[in-house]
Amino acid sequence: MSTTETVPSPEPAIGDPNAPVVSFQHVSIGFDGHSVLLDISFQARSGEMVIILGPAGGGKSILLKLANGLIPPDAGRVLLFGKDINKLTQEEMFEFRSHIGMVFQESALFDSLSVRDNVAYRLLEERDDPEDVNRRVTESLKFVELEHAIDKFPAELSGGMRRRVAIARAIITQPSLLLYDSPTGGLDPITSTTIIELVMKQRDVYESTALLVTHRLQDAFTLATHRFNMKTNQMERIENDGVDPNTTLMVLKEGHIAFTGSLVDLLRSKDPYIQEYLA
Amino acid sequence: MEIGEFLREKVMAVQEYSLLSWTAMTNIFRRPFYWVDLYTQADLIGVGSAPIVILTGFFTGGVLALNSASTLAQFGAKAVTGTLVSLSMIKELGPVLTGLMVSGRNASGMASELGSMQVTEQIDAMRALGVDPLKKLVTPRVLSTIIMLVFLTIISDALGTLGGGWISSTMGINLSQYFHSAYQALRYPDVLEGLVKPLLFGFIIATVGCYFGMSTRGGTQGVGRSTTQAVVVSSVLIIFSDFLISQLTIGLFGR
Ligand SMILES: Nc1ncnc2c1ncn2[C@@H]1O[C@H](COP(=O)(O)OP(=O)(O)O)[C@@H](O)[C@H]1O
Ligand SMILES: [Mg+2]
Numbered sequence: 001m002s003t004t005e006t007v008p009s010p011e012p013a014i015g016d017p018n019a020p021v022v023s024f025q026h027v028s029i030g031f032d033g034h035s036v037l038l039d040i041s042f043q044a045r046s047g048e049m050v051i052i053l054g055p056a057g058g059g060k061s062i063l064l065k066l067a068n069g070l071i072p073p074d075a076g077r078v079l080l081f082g083k084d085i086n087k088l089t090q091e092e093m094f095e096f097r098s099h100i101g102m103v104f105q106e107s108a109l110f111d112s113l114s115v116r117d118n119v120a121y122r123l124l125e126e127r128d129d130p131e132d133v134n135r136r137v138t139e140s141l142k143f144v145e146l147e148h149a150i151d152k153f154p155a156e157l158s159g160g161m162r163r164r165v166a167i168a169r170a171i172i173t174q175p176s177l178l179l180y181d182s183p184t185g186g187l188d189p190i191t192s193t194t195i196i197e198l199v200m201k202q203r204d205v206y207e208s209t210a211l212l213v214t215h216r217l218q219d220a221f222t223l224a225t226h227r228f229n230m231k232t233n234q235m236e237r238i239e240n241d242g243v244d245p246n247t248t249l250m251v252l253k254e255g256h257i258a259f260t261g262s263l264v265d266l267l268r269s270k271d272p273y274i275q276e277y278l279a
Numbered sequence: 280m281e282i283g284e285f286l287r288e289k290v291m292a293v294q295e296y297s298l299l300s301w302t303a304m305t306n307i308f309r310r311p312f313y314w315v316d317l318y319t320q321a322d323l324i325g326v327g328s329a330p331i332v333i334l335t336g337f338f339t340g341g342v343l344a345l346n347s348a349s350t351l352a353q354f355g356a357k358a359v360t361g362t363l364v365s366l367s368m369i370k371e372l373g374p375v376l377t378g379l380m381v382s383g384r385n386a387s388g389m390a391s392e393l394g395s396m397q398v399t400e401q402i403d404a405m406r407a408l409g410v411d412p413l414k415k416l417v418t419p420r421v422l423s424t425i426i427m428l429v430f431l432t433i434i435s436d437a438l439g440t441l442g443g444g445w446i447s448s449t450m451g452i453n454l455s456q457y458f459h460s461a462y463q464a465l466r467y468p469d470v471l472e473g474l475v476k477p478l479l480f481g482f483i484i485a486t487v488g489c490y491f492g493m494s495t496r497g498g499t500q501g502v503g504r505s506t507t508q509a510v511v512v513s514s515v516l517i518i519f520s521d522f523l524i525s526q527l528t529i530g531l532f533g534r
Contacts, residue, residue, distance in 0.1 A: 110402035122408045
């Protein structure tokens with residue numbers, strides 16, 4: 001299977017093309033009086049992948065929902081493509097979201113719809129030409145190697161397949177920003193590797209910006225030390241123990257950012273929390 | 280739980296419910312409008328509930344005739360059985376019983392369906408995919424419940440009157456006399472009252488069902504809780520608002 005000939009041109013960027021794709025400025029949020037995220041500031045430039053690590057219940061999913069404007073921050077600002085999302089109207093927000101793809105923690109497929117309709121959801125909403133929709137659905141499913149499951153329903157799929165359909169659904173419009181919420185959560189190690197390989201393929205083939213949340217350190221290691229080879233259609237280690245320059249790691253600890261930097265920096269960190277985390 | 284906290288929570292809930300209901304209604308005039316979903320829901324609510332509405336309507340009319348005919352016989356007024364059955368059916372029992380039946384069937388259905396979608400993040404996914412769940416899920420449900428409940432109530436009224444006739448005929452009342460008195464009894468305000476009620480009840484059923492569905496928290500357990508609450512709250516609201524409307528029509532029309 002050849003990936004190169006099915007690369008569609010990416011969506012035209014919106015907002016300020018020079019601004020970071022996502023930017024959190026002193027963002028805080030809490031529920032029922034206890035805070036989940038406290039004064040979080042970071043950004044992702046175009047083409048960058050930020051991997052967010054942290055313990056379960058540490059607010060990783062909340063962070064992604066903030067980045068998609070699904071929930072508003074209690075304090076601080078979230079900027080998407082240079083625009084403060086709190087200042088957008090409901091309509092503008094929906095328009096903005098067409099440039100963002102999100103893969104939810106438990107896939108969140110619509111269980112009343114077939115795989116085809118799930119993947120095509122956004123296109124059907126925009127009432128695109130049916131032939132074009134079919135072509136793009138097939139293309140997107142081909143990317144995740146699930147063309148054969150097009151007529152199945154979510155209940156008939158395994159956890160790993162569901163996750164792949166969720167990825168296909170998120171990337172169908174080739175969004176400028178991708179948000180992955182624990183894409184390997186609840187999967188066995190082999191399936192997890194397949195999913196990480198897909199995420200890497202998306203990163204290296206389309207060079208899209210992404211935030212990826214995971215509690216598995218191994219996911220972060222694999223993504224930082226490997227690249228996708230389009231000729232062999234497989235991931236491979238970056239030579240000389242190198243790391244991917246566009247992949248940044250971020251560690252959350254009790255609502256704060258305990259670390260940001262490359263994998264090399266992480267391994268060198270003297271911070272006791274990080275050392276304990278790595279151990 | 281502290282009483283102040285409890286009250287604050289309830290006030291917030293009422294506020295959220297009002298906002299949802301208001302948005303659901305104003306969405307009728309906003310693009311896009313999901314016709315397919317309206318049609319699917321109308322089919323689910325209307326056709327799906329028809330059998331139970333027919334059955335309850337028929338036997339309610341029957342039991343009304345049974346009770347009133349035997350009481351009226353003591354005063355030698357068996358002939359006005361039709362009047363009693365049709366007035367009670369059309370003004371009160373048709374709308375209320377249909378409302379309660381549809382509430383048990385559809386308010387719970389909506390709460391559990393939207394509730395499961397909420398806890399599995401499908402609602403978030405919908406928003407993330409650029410679709411407003413209020414437009415796609417809530418508005419079609421509210422509109423189709425209102426429309427279908429009117430038709431179901433008319434069916435229930437008709438079947439109730441028929442059921443009353445059937446029982447009356449077994450009790451030696453002349454059928455044409457029964458239907459004549461049933462028809463003669465009705466005045467314009469009675470029919471109006473009988474048609475305004477399902478409009479409001481339909482609105483209550485769908486908005487309460489959707490509200491509890493959309494505000495579900497806490498996994499599958501939460502879905503069960505929402506479902507029960509939706510049925511309880513919508514049933515109580517139906518009976519309470521029925522009382523208010525009856526009061527109002529007596530105030531306005533004197534009957
Ligand atoms: N809608 C909500 N209402 C109340 N608390 C919430 C809500 N969503 C998340 N939380 C709380 O926020 C914290 C972080 O949740 P989450 O972001 O899902 O963690 P994770 O890092 O595992 O993804 C948890 O303690 C959770 O209980
Ligand atoms: Mg999570």
